[in-house]
Amino acid sequence: MYTDFFGLSAKPFELLPNPKFIYLSKGHRKALSYLQYGVQERAGFTLLTGEVGSGKTTLIRDIVNKNCADATLAMIFNTRIDPRQLIAMVNEEFGLDAEGKDKPQLLRELNDFLIDEGSTGRQPIIIIDEAQNLSAEALEEVRLLSNLEADNFKLVQIILVGQPELKQLISQPELRQLRQRISLCCHLEPLSREETEEYILHRLATVGRRDCVTFMDGTMDLIFDFSGGIPRLINVICDFLLLSAFVEETFQISLDLVSEAVKELSFEEPESSPADESLTQASKDERLLQIEQKYDKLHVSRSEKESILERLESQGNILKYLINQQQKQFNHSEERLAEISAQIDYLRQEIQDECKSSATHEKLLLGNGKPGFL
Known part of the structure; x- marks a missing residue:
């Protein structure tokens, strides 16, 4: 839904392995x-x-x-x-x-x-x-x-x-x-901090333009800290950010917006990051799975709200159409009523003219000494 708002031809941060978006670090x-x-x-x-x-x-x-x-x-x-x-x-x-x-x-x-x-x-x-x-x-x-x-x-x-x-x-x-x-x-290997930023801009450019949103100072650092340079996690948070920016009707990705997204997608843990080397591979995989599952739930929730909004907009458009149709019918009825009124006035005038004509004819007959008919 946000693609039209940002002028994009498709969603740039889908989780599907689409070669169209391949970024070569x-x-x-x-x-x-x-x-x-x-x-x-x-x-x-x-x-x-x-x-x-x-x-x-x-x-x-x-x-x-x-x-x-x-x-x-x-x-x-x-x-x-x-x-x-x-x-x-x-x-x-x-x-x-x-x-x-x-x-x-x-x-x-x-x-x-x-x-x-x-x-x-x-x-x-x-x-x-x-x-x-x-x-x-x-x-x-x-x-x-x-x-x-x-x-x-x-x-x-x-x-x-x-x-x-x-x-x-x-x-x-x-x-x-x-x-x-x-x-x-x-x-x-995971992407570096610089590659993470270029990856994000590359995917935006692939479906529109890389400057369709403005990332404020420090936002790319937060995205990198959250994702650890893993492309799939970068996609998760960036898709969330574009959806949030669309809801707030802004073209700027602020620090507050990214912090809120990280809070929504993360879990309460001690000071650590997904890229922390002290985490075992199994815990990294489990964390990634949990984040993706939570993201899917949030995405479904927002999608349901968007679906309700679309249905309401659709119903509103239908009501507008029906009102316009009724207005057209009403206008047509007024025009028809005006035509009928004009015809009535015309007929009334004809009757009055005929009555006047008959009265004049009677007077002429009476004036000539001939009996009239009442």
């Missing part, structure tokens, strides 16, 4: 270069890790959109599965029927499919997001898939995407063979 640019190289050179295994909400999925979608015209993709997002289910999901993503088949049959059909794709010049790519949730057995099954290769190139390229604990998982002794297969590895 120093770390993101490096990761993107690694991923592009891996795809173009068919590097086999590529590993991408980063904190929750750091932009991993957005990078992957950008790579898919720009570099995979000749690729056949299998994208796996549900990773709390066993090895057989993993192979079945890969086959289904490649368009193969997996229902009712055991693992050896699934692997045979997958191997045949990959050979056929390679013979036609297409590049099969398996992208596994949230890979930190895979069991060691499932990861070993992924390694075995990489054994499928032709004489001079890999039949399939595998990109593992996950949170930092994925590195810890792969470092286990039983997965040393998988670790040795990874040819490219990159990690996404």
Whole structure:
């Protein structure tokens, strides 16, 4: 609803991983270069890790959109599965029927499919997001898939995407063979204070203009302190700020507005920040989840109010229309009444004229000595 108020073509801070909004910080640019190289050179295994909400999925979608015209993709997002289910999901993503088949049959059909794709010049790519949730057995099954290769190139390229604990998982002794297969590895760091500001302005410019609102002195510092440079948290607070500015009908983001937003989205804790290194990764993830859930509730509440306002505005417009219609009908009735009154006056005048004419004729007859008729 606030997009029209700020002159924007869309909401700039949606939580969806939309490549349209991709912002290449120093770390993101490096990761993107690694991923592009891996795809173009068919590097086999590529590993991408980063904190929750750091932009991993957005990078992957950008790579898919720009570099995979000749690729056949299998994208796996549900990773709390066993090895057989993993192979079945890969086959289904490649368009193969997996229902009712055991693992050896699934692997045979997958191997045949990959050979056929390679013979036609297409590049099969398996992208596994949230890979930190895979069991060691499932990861070993992924390694075995990489054994499928032709004489001079890999039949399939595998990109593992996950949170930092994925590195810890792969470092286990039983997965040393998988670790040795990874040819490219990159990690996404949170944005710096300067990158956070440029990220915000970049997303505003993508859907309109970067100066549609003015961030007062100190506001960017508060946003960075709250978000810790994590893009998803930056989106959460900035969307909240634009909605709050719209409600207050202002084009300035003040310190008070940001402080209020931080208070709404945060929780009562000792002096700390989401970027505090003393927090464990699990507590960081839990905090991010809680903030997103609270934001969703607040967003729904505000959306309900906006919906009620829209319905009231719509009803008001309908009433205005009905009143205008009634006014038009009333005006038409007045015009018709005036026409009828004019006709009555005309007929009355005609009758009066006829009466005068008859009276004159009678007098003439009487004057000539002829009897008149009453």
